[in-house]
Amino acid sequence: MAIEKVVVVDDDPTIRRSLELQLRSKRLAVSLCASISEAERAVAREPFDLMFVDVRLPDGNGTDLLARLSSQPRKPVIVMMTGHGSVESAVTCIRAGAFDYIIKPFSSGQIDVVINKAASFIQALKVNQVLSFQASDQTPLIGESPRIRQLRQLIQKVAPTEATVLIGGENGTGKELVATEIFRASARSAKPFIKVNCAAISENLIESEFFGHEKGAFTGATEKREGRFELADQGTILLDEISEIPSRLQAKLLRVLQEREFERVGGGRSIRVNVRVLATTNRDLATSVERQEFRQDLYYRLNVFPIMVPPLRMRKDDIPALADAFLKRISQRTGLASPTVTPQAMAILMAYDWPGNVRELQNVIERAVILHDPEEGISAAVMAPMFPSVNIEDPANDRITSSTGASLSFPEEVVPLESIEREYIMHALRKAKGNRTHTAQMLGISIRTLRNKLNQLNQESADGD
Numbered sequence: 001m002a003i004e005k006v007v008v009v010d011d012d013p014t015i016r017r018s019l020e021l022q023l024r025s026k027r028l029a030v031s032l033c034a035s036i037s038e039a040e041r042a043v044a045r046e047p048f049d050l051m052f053v054d055v056r057l058p059d060g061n062g063t064d065l066l067a068r069l070s071s072q073p074r075k076p077v078i079v080m081m082t083g084h085g086s087v088e089s090a091v092t093c094i095r096a097g098a099f100d101y102i103i104k105p106f107s108s109g110q111i112d113v114v115i116n117k118a119a120s121f122i123q124a125l126k127v128n129q130v131l132s133f134q135a136s137d138q139t140p141l142i143g144e145s146p147r148i149r150q151l152r153q154l155i156q157k158v159a160p161t162e163a164t165v166l167i168g169g170e171n172g173t174g175k176e177l178v179a180t181e182i183f184r185a186s187a188r189s190a191k192p193f194i195k196v197n198c199a200a201i202s203e204n205l206i207e208s209e210f211f212g213h214e215k216g217a218f219t220g221a222t223e224k225r226e227g228r229f230e231l232a233d234q235g236t237i238l239l240d241e242i243s244e245i246p247s248r249l250q251a252k253l254l255r256v257l258q259e260r261e262f263e264r265v266g267g268g269r270s271i272r273v274n275v276r277v278l279a280t281t282n283r284d285l286a287t288s289v290e291r292q293e294f295r296q297d298l299y300y301r302l303n304v305f306p307i308m309v310p311p312l313r314m315r316k317d318d319i320p321a322l323a324d325a326f327l328k329r330i331s332q333r334t335g336l337a338s339p340t341v342t343p344q345a346m347a348i349l350m351a352y353d354w355p356g357n358v359r360e361l362q363n364v365i366e367r368a369v370i371l372h373d374p375e376e377g378i379s380a381a382v383m384a385p386m387f388p389s390v391n392i393e394d395p396a397n398d399r400i401t402s403s404t405g406a407s408l409s410f411p412e413e414v415v416p417l418e419s420i421e422r423e424y425i426m427h428a429l430r431k432a433k434g435n436r437t438h439t440a441q442m443l444g445i446s447i448r449t450l451r452n453k454l455n456q457l458n459q460e461s462a463d464g465d
Contacts, residue, residue, distance in 0.1 A: 003028060003049040003050050003115065003118060003119050003122060004028065004029060004049055005028070005029045005030075005031070005046070005047070005048045005049050005050075006023050006028050006029070006030050006031070006048060006049065006050045006051070006052070007030070007031040007032075007033060007039060007042055007043070007048045007050075007051050007052075007076070008020065008023075008030065008031070008032050008033065008051075008052045009033045009034075009035075009036070009038070009039040009051065009052065009053045009054060009057065009062065009065070010033075010034070010052070010053075010054040010057075010081065011034045011035065011054065011057055011058050012054070013034075015054070015081070015104070016032045016034070019052060019111070020032060022108055022111055023115075026115070031048070034057075034058070035057055035058050035059045036057050036059050036060045036062070036064065036065045037059055039051070039053070039065055040065070040068070043069065043072075043076070047076070048076040049076055049077065049118075049122060050076055050077050050078075050079070050115070050118050050122075051069075051076045051077070051078045051079065052079050052081055053065055053066065053078055053079070053080055053081065054080075054081050054082065055080055055081065055082040055084075055089065055093070056082070056084075062080055062081075063080070063092065063093060063096050063098075066078055066080070066093070066096045066097055066098055067096055067097070069097075070096070070097045077099045077118045077121060077122060078097070078098050078099055079098065079099055079100045079101070079102060079114055079118065080093040080098045080100070080101045080102070081102055081103075081104060081106075082101075082103060082104065083103070083104040083105075089101075099117075099118060099121065100114055100117065100118070102114060140181065141155075141174070141177060141178070141181060142318065142321050142322050142325050143315060143317070143318030143321055143322065144317070144318070144321070145315040145316075145317040145318045147310040147314060147315045148310075148315055148318060151178070151307070151309065151310070152181075154307050155178065155181050155182055155185065155307075156185065158182060158305045158307070159181070159182045159183075159184075159185035159186045160185065160186060160187060161305075162276055163304045163305045164257065164276070164277045164278070164279070164301065164302055164304040164305065165179070165182060165277075165278045165279070165304070165305045165306075165307060166242075166279050166280075166281065166285070166302045166303045166304070166305070166306045166307070167179055167278065167279065167280045167281075167306075167307045167308075167309060168280070168281055168282070168284075168285075168306065168307070168308045168309070169280075169282065169308055169309030169310070169311070170282055170309075170311050170357055171282050171356070171357065171359070172312075172356045172357035172358055172359030172360055173309040173310065173311055173312070173357045173358060174309055174357075174358050175240075175280040175282075175309050176195070176238065176240060176280060178307060178309055179238045179240075179278045179280060180193075182278060183236050183238075183278070186236065186276070188234070188235050188236050188276055191234045191235030191236070192231055192232050192233075192234070192235035192236070193232075193235055193236050193238070194228050194229075194231050194232035194235065194236070194237045194238070195237075195238045195240060196209060196210065196228050196237065196238065196239055196240060197240045197241060198239055198240060198241045198242055198243075198244045198245045199240070199241040199244040203246045206245060206246065206249060207249055207252070207265055208221075208225070208227065208265050209227060209228055210227050210228055210229060210249070210252075210253070210256075210262075211227040211229060211230075211252070211256075211262045211263065211264055211265060212224070212225050212226045212227030212229075212230055212264040212265065213225050213227075213264050213265035213266050213267070214264050214265065214266040214267040215266075216266065217264070217265045217266025217267070218265070218266065221265075221266065224264075225264075227264065229256060229262065229273050229275055230271065230273060232273070232275045233273045233274060233275060234274050234275075235275065235276070236275065236276045236277075236278060237275050237276070237277055237278070238278045238279070238280070239277065239278070239279040239280070240279075240280050241280060241281060241282065242279040242280065242281050242285075242302065243281045243282070243283040243285060243288060243294060247293075247294075247295070250294070250295045250298050251295070251298075253298060254295065254297055254298045254301060256273075256275075257277060257298070257301045257302070258301065260272055260273055260274065260275065261273070277302070279302050285299050285302075285303070286299070311354070311357050312354040312357045312358055312360075312361060313353050313354050316350055319346075319349050319350055319361065320346060322358060322361055322362075323341060323346070323349065323361065323365055326361070326362050326365040326366070327339065327341070327365060327369070330365070330366060330369050337374075339369060339372055339374065339377050339378050340377035340378065341368075341377065341378045342376075342377055342378065342379050342380060344379065344380035345368075345377075345378050345379055345380045345382065345383040347380075348380055348383045348384055348387060348390055349361070349364075349383070351387075351390050352387050352390055364383075364386055367386065368382050368383060368386075370427050370428050370431065370442065371427060422457055425439075425450070425453055425454070425457070426457075428442045436450055436451070436454075
């Protein structure tokens with residue numbers, strides 16, 4: 001539950017005790033106050049999620065406390081209580097900032113309803129904050145190559161408009177980052193930015209994720225749930241890997257794009273939204289349309305303003321800047337000094353074709369940071385075993401080539417891949433001070449895979465003895 005701490009402000013001990021018992025039965029922390037001054041001291045000591053405040057208190061009116069708390073940056077949700085209910089009194093409380101208003105005597109069922117409503121409201125605020133700040137957590141587009149400069153120009157042109165944008169490109173090129181840049185530069189930048197990974201949601205759940213569902217719509221739907229399009233109302237929604245949505249949902253998505261309305265799963269009421277749509281795909285949707293795998297009318301609706309993100313092999317001039325940015329990010333995260341990359345190691349990076357694009361480069365840099373000797377920096381000896389397609393052409397002259405035909409100096413000795421993997425794992429384990437969970441997270445593998453690797457290394461060590 002989104003609520004953890006509650007304060008009850010009432011001069012009637014019976015009311016205080018009754019609410020305390022009901023709230024504690026829900027495993028909530030409860031503080032009791034008999035006056036405004038007590039409540040102010042309590043709130044000053046610690047933050048609360050929810051407050052029940054009587055309208056009439058010995059040292060003033062509960063609405064006075066409501067007014068004082070309204071200016072606080074992290075104010076609790078406040079429910080006013082009174083034994084002298086009237087429409088005028090309720091309106092006054094709500095206008096002053098109260099979340100709800102209940103009349104004494106109240107039943108336990110009424111309190112349950114209020115608590116559940118408040119919990120949903122608080123949770124919605126928290127979710128919205130997280131979703132709204134997703135974009136600010138990402139780095140800007142990095143690079144000054146001609147292709148990246150052209151990409152920035154397209155972003156600057158389309159961002160201020162309301163046009164639907166279809167962002168294409170290979171996996172790992174940074175399509176989501178381009179969408180984030182469009183959102184940041186748009187007129188909706190202060191509104192929600194909701195992301196949906198269409199490839200990561202099962203076919204059975206994706207309609208509910210998009211449009212929400214009503215209570216009882218299907219097994220497990222114990223309460224109403226808003227979908228991503230509702231959360232994105234007045235803002236922007238990113239449909240990541242749009243090509244992966246099932247064909248049965250494509251018609252419903254088309255209706256949303258055309259009419260900006262939909263029904264929740266299990267519901268009959270049309271819900272209207274004002275949402276800007278951005279979509280990404282790693283497939284050629286035009287080809288998918290020819291193969292009847294994707295609706296033609298939906299494709300045209302999405303492809304209002306197409307943008308292609310270039311693969312890293314077509315913008316290799318940006319590799320040094322990208323590597324430097326990743327090194328600085330790792331340094332900030334770990335608190336350690338950012339290591340240098342030797343010219344020979346950088347030559348290997350420049351010779352490689354990067355089928356995994358920028359994401360692969362980031363992973364390589366992280367592995368190199370774990371493996372490198374702090375006194376030597378990131379050398380070719382550390383980097384070379386990660387690239388089987390970058391081979392020594394002439395051992396006598398220590399030349400290296402890639403599948404693109406580039407030939408570069410390579411003075412370092414090649415280390416067996418098995419040795420690198422062993423050192424890689426053991427170094428990460430030392431960094432994590434023996435904590436296997438943290439080690440697995442650093443290596444980007446599951447704890448089970450790490451356990452198997454360690455067992456294998458231990459077995460090899462025993463066989464060697």
